[in-house]
Amino acid sequence: MELVKETSHRFRIDRHGAMRVPGIVFTSRALLPEDEALQQVINVATLPEIVGASYGMPDLHWGYGFPIGGVAATDVAAGGVVSPGGVGFDISCGVRLLAADVDSEGLRRDRLMDLLDVTIPRGPSRHAVWQSPGRARLENILYGGARYAVEQGHGVPRDLERCEDRGAVADADASHVSTRAMERGQGQVGSLGSGNHFLEVQAVDQVYDEKAAAAFGLRAGQVCVMIHCGSRGLGHQICTDHVRAMEVAMPRYGIKVPDRQLACAPVGSPEGRAYLGAMAAAANYGRANRQLLGQAVRRAFAEVTGAELELVYDVSHNLAKIEKHDGRLLCVHRKGATLALPPGHPDLPADLAADLAAVGQPVLIPGTMGTASYVLVGVSGGEAFHSTCHGAGRTQSRHRAARSISGRELRDRLEAGGIAVRGSTWRGLAEETPAAYKDVDEVVTTAECAGLCRRVARLVPLGVVKG
Numbered sequence: 001m002e003l004v005k006e007t008s009h010r011f012r013i014d015r016h017g018a019m020r021v022p023g024i025v026f027t028s029r030a031l032l033p034e035d036e037a038l039q040q041v042i043n044v045a046t047l048p049e050i051v052g053a054s055y056g057m058p059d060l061h062w063g064y065g066f067p068i069g070g071v072a073a074t075d076v077a078a079g080g081v082v083s084p085g086g087v088g089f090d091i092s093c094g095v096r097l098l099a100a101d102v103d104s105e106g107l108r109r110d111r112l113m114d115l116l117d118v119t120i121p122r123g124p125s126r127h128a129v130w131q132s133p134g135r136a137r138l139e140n141i142l143y144g145g146a147r148y149a150v151e152q153g154h155g156v157p158r159d160l161e162r163c164e165d166r167g168a169v170a171d172a173d174a175s176h177v178s179t180r181a182m183e184r185g186q187g188q189v190g191s192l193g194s195g196n197h198f199l200e201v202q203a204v205d206q207v208y209d210e211k212a213a214a215a216f217g218l219r220a221g222q223v224c225v226m227i228h229c230g231s232r233g234l235g236h237q238i239c240t241d242h243v244r245a246m247e248v249a250m251p252r253y254g255i256k257v258p259d260r261q262l263a264c265a266p267v268g269s270p271e272g273r274a275y276l277g278a279m280a281a282a283a284n285y286g287r288a289n290r291q292l293l294g295q296a297v298r299r300a301f302a303e304v305t306g307a308e309l310e311l312v313y314d315v316s317h318n319l320a321k322i323e324k325h326d327g328r329l330l331c332v333h334r335k336g337a338t339l340a341l342p343p344g345h346p347d348l349p350a351d352l353a354a355d356l357a358a359v360g361q362p363v364l365i366p367g368t369m370g371t372a373s374y375v376l377v378g379v380s381g382g383e384a385f386h387s388t389c390h391g392a393g394r395t396q397s398r399h400r401a402a403r404s405i406s407g408r409e410l411r412d413r414l415e416a417g418g419i420a421v422r423g424s425t426w427r428g429l430a431e432e433t434p435a436a437y438k439d440v441d442e443v444v445t446t447a448e449c450a451g452l453c454r455r456v457a458r459l460v461p462l463g464v465v466k467g
Contacts, residue, residue, distance in 0.1 A: 001038055009058075009450040013038065018258065019045040024384075025056035026450040030442055031393075033060040033067070040067040043258045047072065048266075049080035051330065055384040057337050058446040059393025059438060064088060065261030068336035069393060071384045076267045076322065076329040081255070083264035084246065084275055086333030087320050089239045091279055092286030093197075093230030094164075094316035095364035096294055097375065099216075100223040102307040104203035104462060107223055109420055112201065112304045113463040117422035119296055120199055122192035122467035129154075129190025129292040138182060141189060142174045145284030146291040146314070154295045161349060162356075163314040164339065167291070168284050173277025177234070178241050181278075185234025185285060190292030194428055194467030195398075197229040199293065200366070201420075202373060202459040212377050212456045215355040216312050216362050224459055225297050225309065226373055228366050230318065231286040238282050242275040267322070267331050276320070283319060290314055312375070313362035315339060317390035323347075325385055332385045338363050340378035340388040340453050363453055366391050367440035369421070369432060369464050370414050374444050376453040388452040389444070392437035401436035402427055420463035428466055 003025070004012040013023030023041040027033065037060050044066055045054035051073055060069035065085025074080025121128045140148050146167030150159055160167040192199060204222045207213045246263040249271045255264060265271035294311065301307045317338045323330055341348055341361035348357045363376035378386055407426025410433050414421050423429040447453050
């Protein structure tokens with residue numbers, strides 16, 4: 001395939017074969033993804049009624065059907081499709097950032113990390129905040145998301161003002177969530193999970209935009225907590241179930257795709273509506289999950305430091321949403337890509353959080369253990385349907401990463417660098433070595449130079465809790 005360089009941070013794959021739109025990849029020469037990911041950009045460009053382009057973010061890498069770091073929109077009225085592979089298995093995986101009213105110099109870090117280590121549920125075998133909540137409560141979570149959690153005393157109303165969709169996605173339909181998915185989600189509400197999910201205590205290292213930082217509640221030297229997790233086994237099962245259903249349904253709609261992992265159905269079809277309803281339910285599960293974990297962090301901070309934490313923002317980076325762009329209703333898939341609304345956008349909560357409406361939506365970009373994370377903001381004129389990157393982007397498989405370094409060696413290296421590490425398994429730590437990821441500083445610089453977002457603040461790790 002040929003990549004045509006349009007600017008220093010934007011490359012094009014011209015239409016060829018069955019492609020309906022070109023591929024646009026926001027990258028630098030240093031971040032160029034593997035050929036497999038670029039082929040997936042091409043494959044996505046063949047989806048029925050796709051509009052604009054098949055987009056790749058600076059953290060682009062190979063995924064299931066869609067590349068991770070992929071964005072694609074289809075025209076709903078024209079028969080555009082929704083594809084579970086365009087969301088992925090961890091539906092509504094996202095990031096929550098809380099800011100504490102304490103500076104890093106006054107933090108009793110080791111005592112705090114010890115408490116978080118024993119109180120934050122994580123991994124496949126640790127209990128969740130809501131253990132076996134029961135069918136009725138689980139359905140309330142699927143419909144109510146973080147709103148339901150707050151109603152039950154896990155948070156404050158202001159949290160919902162600083163959460164995407166105010167804490168709950170509309171149009172959830174639990175009737176399309178299978179019994180197996182419900183079973184898998186039953187004991188995991190309020191748990192971190194494993195893999196690349198984490199909870200990190202951070203400090204604001206640098207502020208680039210004082211006005212936006214002030215609106216977000218951030219200042220230099222401040223302690224923050226970043227939580228990265230999603231919808232756990234429930235979301236995974238929903239993706240599995242609906243990929244299978246769409247594989248069977250595609251011939252009825254005359255749809256052919258170059259990769260079975262791109263299984264899809266028209267948004268307005270029974271299969272499309274069923275998936276969107278189940279996906280919204282999983283998104284609400286993910287929002288509630290992060291809300292409960294945020295409250296667990298607040299309790300730990302209160303016990304150790306007496307500090308209070310306010311929510312900066314909570315945003316997903318694995319979701320499909322029905323949005324209006326240029327007068328058309330589009331189904332926008334963001335897989336490993338973050339919504340980045342600009343100042344004054346009508347979807348910003350102007351009635352509740354006028355400060356966000358004036359500066360734009362916070363965008364949360366986690367790095368890896370031992371590297372920085374970023375807070376960005378959406379900008380006017382941002383491409384890819386107001387989307388940007390979601391993290392550093394993986395360059396090594398977990399197996400390869402685990403062969404490159406032992407968990408103990410990595411822990412010792414991070415501790416020597418001033419980062420407290422609390423992991424569940426040595427293998428899990430090794431799989432997430434920073435060497436397995438792209439340079440997050442380069443990723444963010446590329447996204448900014450491509451006109452997708454703007455930097456607000458840089459955060460550095462003080463301690464990390466891993467599943």
